[in-house]
Amino acid sequence: MTVCALLEPILGLTEPIWFTNFNKGLHNNKSTWNVTIAKWQKDWGELPQGMALRKANRETLCTGQLLYAEIINWAEALNRAGHNLPGEALFKSLKAQTAELQALQWGNKNRWSLDLSQPKVMGIVNVTKDSFSGDGTTVEKAIAQGLRMAEEGADILDIGGESTRPGADKVSLEQELAQVIPVVEALAQKLTIPISIDTSKAEVMTASLKAGAAIINDVTALRGLGKGDSANNSLKLLADSDCPIILMHMQGKPATMQKAPSYDNVMVEVYSFLAQRIEFCTANGIAEERIIVDPGIGFGKTVEHNRTLMTQQRILRGLGVPVLLGLSRKSIVGHLSGESRPDHRDNSSNLLAALGYFAGANIFRVHDVKGACEALKVAKGWFKGMESAP
Numbered sequence: 001m002t003v004c005a006l007l008e009p010i011l012g013l014t015e016p017i018w019f020t021n022f023n024k025g026l027h028n029n030k031s032t033w034n035v036t037i038a039k040w041q042k043d044w045g046e047l048p049q050g051m052a053l054r055k056a057n058r059e060t061l062c063t064g065q066l067l068y069a070e071i072i073n074w075a076e077a078l079n080r081a082g083h084n085l086p087g088e089a090l091f092k093s094l095k096a097q098t099a100e101l102q103a104l105q106w107g108n109k110n111r112w113s114l115d116l117s118q119p120k121v122m123g124i125v126n127v128t129k130d131s132f133s134g135d136g137t138t139v140e141k142a143i144a145q146g147l148r149m150a151e152e153g154a155d156i157l158d159i160g161g162e163s164t165r166p167g168a169d170k171v172s173l174e175q176e177l178a179q180v181i182p183v184v185e186a187l188a189q190k191l192t193i194p195i196s197i198d199t200s201k202a203e204v205m206t207a208s209l210k211a212g213a214a215i216i217n218d219v220t221a222l223r224g225l226g227k228g229d230s231a232n233n234s235l236k237l238l239a240d241s242d243c244p245i246i247l248m249h250m251q252g253k254p255a256t257m258q259k260a261p262s263y264d265n266v267m268v269e270v271y272s273f274l275a276q277r278i279e280f281c282t283a284n285g286i287a288e289e290r291i292i293v294d295p296g297i298g299f300g301k302t303v304e305h306n307r308t309l310m311t312q313q314r315i316l317r318g319l320g321v322p323v324l325l326g327l328s329r330k331s332i333v334g335h336l337s338g339e340s341r342p343d344h345r346d347n348s349s350n351l352l353a354a355l356g357y358f359a360g361a362n363i364f365r366v367h368d369v370k371g372a373c374e375a376l377k378v379a380k381g382w383f384k385g386m387e388s389a390p
Contacts, residue, residue: 043083044078044083044086045077045078045081045083048070048073048074068094071090071094072091072094074090075087075088075090075091075094078090092320093318096317096318096319096320097314097317097318100116100117101116101117101322101362102116102117103115103116103117104116104244104289104322106214106242106243106244106290107194107214107242111214112193112194112214114155114156114194114363116322116362116363118380119357119361119362119363119364119376119379119380120155120156120362120363120364121153121154121155121156121363121364121366121369121372121373121376122154122155122156122157122158122196122324122363122364122365122366123146123149123150123152123154123156123157123158123366123367123369124158124160124328124365124366124367125137125142125145125146125149125157125158125159125160125183126142126160126163127139127142127159127160127161127179127180127183128160128161128162128163128171128179139179139182139183142159142183143182143183143186143187146159146183146186146187146191147187147190147191149369150191150193152369152370152373153369153370153373154193154369154373155193155363156193156194156195156196156215156363157187157191157193157194157195157196158196158197158198158215158217158365159180159183159184159187159195159196159197159198159208159213160180160197160198160199161175161176161177161179161180161198161199161204162176162199164219164299173201173203173204176199176201176204177203177204177207180197180199180204180208181207181208181211184197184208184211184212184213185211185212187212188211188212188213188214189212194214194215195212195213195214195215196213196214196215196216196217196246197209197213197215197216197217198217198218198219199216199217199218200218200219200220200224201224202224202225202233202234202235203234205218205234205237205238206233206234206237209237209241209243213243214243214244215243215244215245215246216238216243216244216245216246217246217248217294218245218246218247218248219248219250219296219299220248220250221247221248221249221250221273221274221277222235222238222245222247222277222280222281223277225238235284236285238286239284239285239286240285242290243290244290244291244292245281245286245290245291245292246292246293246294246324247274247277247278247281247291247292247293247294248293248294248295248296248299248324248326249270249273249274249293249294249295249296249299250296250299250300251263251299251300251301252300261300261301261302261305263305266301266305266308266309267308267309267312267315270295270296270309270316271315271316271318271319274293274295274316274319275319278291278293278319278321288320288321291321292321292322292323292324292362292363293316293319293321293322293323293324294323294324294325294326294365295309295313295316295323295325296326297309297310297325297326297327297330297332298327298330298331298332303331303332303335306327306330306331306332307332310325310327310332310352310355310356310359311359312359313325313356313359313360313361314359314360316360317360322362322363323360323361323362323363324361324362324363324364324365325353325356325361325363325364325365326364326365327349327352327353327356328345328346328349328353328364328365328366328367328368328372329342329343329345329346329349329367330342330345330349332352333345333348333349333352336348336352343367346367346368346371347371349366349367349368349372350366350368350371350372350374350375351375353366353372353375353376353379354375354376354378354379355379357376357379357380357383358379358383364376
C-alpha cells in the first residue's frame with residue numbers, strides 16, 4: 001500500500017491536498033479500482049467530510065482537502081477501529097512529507113557526502129553533438145566544463161554521452177563509452193565531488209563505476225537491467241556497490257515520447273511508477289536509502305503535465321527518498337518565458353528551480369551552475385527565514 005499527502009506546493013499554505021493510492025491490499029484481488037463508497041465504508045469506516053473516492057489508471061484513489069490535524073485524526077481513528085494498515089501508512093506518509101532528509105554518505109570511508117537538508121546542484125556535462133540545449137561538447141571541452149562547474153559550486157557533475165531529446169539519434173555502445181569514460185576518469189581524478197553517469201546502458205554503468213563514477217542516473221529507471229548477461233551483471237554490481245541511483249519517470253521512449261503523452265492523473269501515475277521501481281531495486285538488493293527519484297520533466301509529458309508535476313511534486317516526498325528536479329532549458333521554460341532558444345533560458349530555469357525548492361525538491365540538475373547556486377541560496381534563505389519567523 002502506498003499513501004501520500006500532497007501539501008500545497010509553492011507558498012506553503014496551511015491547507016494541504018490529500019491524496020491516497022490504495023491499490024494494494026484493499027480487498028486482496030485485482031479489481032480494487034471498482035471499490036464503491038459502500039465497500040470503502042464497510043472496510044475502513046466513514047470518509048472524512050470533503051473526501052471522495054475516484055479511480056485513475058486502474059487504481060482506487062481517495063482525494064480531497066484536509067488540514068494536517070484532520071489527517072492525523074483520521075489516521076488515529078483508523079487505528080482505533082483496528083485498521084492499522086491504512087492508519088500506519090498515513091502516519092508514515094506524513095512523517096516523510098515533513099521530515100528533513102539526512103546526509104547521504106557513501107564510498108570508502110564515506111568519501112562522498114551530500115547534506116540533503118540543503119539544496120544541491122548537479123551540473124550537466126553533455127559529451128554529445130546533438131544535445132537539445134546547445135551545450136554538447138567534445139571530451140576535452142567536457143573535462144574543462146566540468147572543472148569550471150566545480151569551481152562555480154556544483155555539488156555533483158552528471159556526464160552524459162547520448163542525447164535523450166525527442167527524435168535524437170541512437171548512439172552505439174562503443175561510441176558512448178568512447179565519449180564518457182575519458183571524461184569520468186579525468187574528473188574523478190581531479191575533483192572531490194561525486195561524478196554521476198547519465199546512461200541507460202548496463203555496460204556503460206559498469207565501465208563508469210570502474211572509471212570513478214559515484215552515482216548512476218538512468219532515465220529508464222533501470223528497466224533495461226535484469227535482461228541478458230551484461231544487464232544481470234550490472235544489476236549485481238549495483239547491488240554490491242553503495243552508489244546512489246537516480247530513477248526517472250519517462251512515458252514511452254525518447255524518439256516518440258512527445259508525440260501524444262496521455263495520463264488519467266499524471267501525478268498519481270508518476271508516483272506509482274517510481275514506487276514500483278523502488279520496489280524493484282529493493283527486491284534486487286539495492287537499499288532504499290541509496291535511491292533518488294526524478295519525475296522526468298519533459299519526458300513524455302505536455303506542458304500542462306510538467307506544470308502539474310512541478311507544483312505537486314511534494315507528493316513524491318511520500319516515497320521517503322530525495323527528489324531530483326531536472327527542468328533546465330526545457331520546453332516548459334521556453335513556454336513560460338517565450339524564449340525559443342534553449343541556451344537563452346538559464347535565468348528562467350533558475351527561477352523555476354527556486355520554486356521547485358519551495359515545492360520539495362532536493363537536487364537540481366542544471367546547465368548554469370553559478371546562477372542556479374545563487375537562486376537556490378536566495379530561495380533557501382527566504383524559505384528558512386519564513387519557517388523561523390514568529
